[in-house]
Amino acid sequence: MTIKAGDALPEVTFMTMTADGPAPVTTAEAFGGKRVALFAVPGAFTPTCSAKHLPGFIEKAGELKANGIDRIACTSVNDVFVMGAWAKDQGAGDEVMMLADGNGDFAEAIGLVLDGSKFGMGKRSQRYAMVVNDGKVEHLFVEKGGGFEVSSAEHVLANL
Secondary structure: OOOOOOOEOOOOEEEEEEOOEEEEEEHHHHHOOOEEEEEEEOOOOOHHHHHHHHHHHHHOHHHHHHOOOOEEEEEEOOOHHHHHHHHHHHOOOOOOEEEEOOOOHHHHHOOOEEEOHHHOOOEEEOOEEEEEEOOEEEEEEEOOOOOOOOOOHHHHHHOO
């Protein structure tokens, strides 16, 4: 079953890269008491994700925060080292919290798995964006097919 507006996020543990190395971050720690713009990509370093999706949220971070967003987070079914390297490569700095969903537990729990097996990518996350308010989904924007429209930073900003 796919998560929808009004639903609480499931409790999972992500991994994030810190100055001291990989560290676990629970759903409660990442989303509790905050209004978060979360977006998911099928894979770090992939074309649309690197050219448009993550750069758009980095570019619009100030506007999103000026419109009530406390944190911007990105998740992908990649390991914490890949997510850390991608954040560094893209200059995400402190603007975007990178949440590695290495085993796909979060993608699976919210019903937004993408089967990329025929492309040699295995199970990944669908491309989407959501606004989460204190752990509950406020808005959900899931892309159809290989599209990149409703999960963009601009679309999220326009729908706050």
